Every structure is written in structure tokens, then in C-alpha cells.
Amino acid sequence: MVLVPMNLRLEAANSAEAEEYRIHDGDIEVRTIRPYAGHGPSEDDWQQLSHNELANHVHDNTVVAQWLRHRIGWRRLLLKCTDQQTLQQFGITANVQDRFAA
Secondary structure (H helix, E strand, O other), X not given: OOOOOOEEEEEOOOOOOEEEEEEXXXXXXXEEEOOOOOXXXXXXXXXXXXXXXXXXXXXXXXXXXXHHHHHHOHHHHHHHOOOHHHHHHOOOOOOOHHHHOO
């Protein structure tokens, strides 16, 4: 059994900032970590990625997209890249996690 981390932290080589991604309650969230900001990261710092932001990651095949594909699978990732109106138009419910459970 391979363990896949729940959080992904990306640190730039030339910057003190880092971005951390997580899967929380079925949503993909991101926060920027600035170690010298005078306080540590908090739960309030997390922001949900939009379907367009996720689609850009998938299109560019970023490390984030690769991590998400391994973590949640390509079907769920593809659904996360699609806006809610389009999903409803094709009769796909908002919460399809159980359909793809092993």
C-alpha cells in the first residue's frame, strides 16, 4: 500500500514563500506560507481553488495536477475542473465521491 500525503507543499528555490495545497471536505484548497510574516499559517489562510485554476493545473500538467491525480483519481479531478452549471446540465450531482469509491 502506497501512502500519498494529504498536503502538498511547494517551495520556490529563490523565495522564502511556499504554497501548500490540501484536500479538505472534498475541496482543493491552497494557502501561501510566508515564514517571516510574524505569525505562522492559520486555518483562515486556506482558499478554495476554482474550477478554472484546477483546469489550468491539469492543462499544464503541474506537480499539483499530478499529485491530485494520484490522490483523488483522474475522474474526480476532471469533475473538479468543470463548473457546477455544466455538471448540472449533464445530470451529474455535485457530490459524486461515493460513485468512485473502491
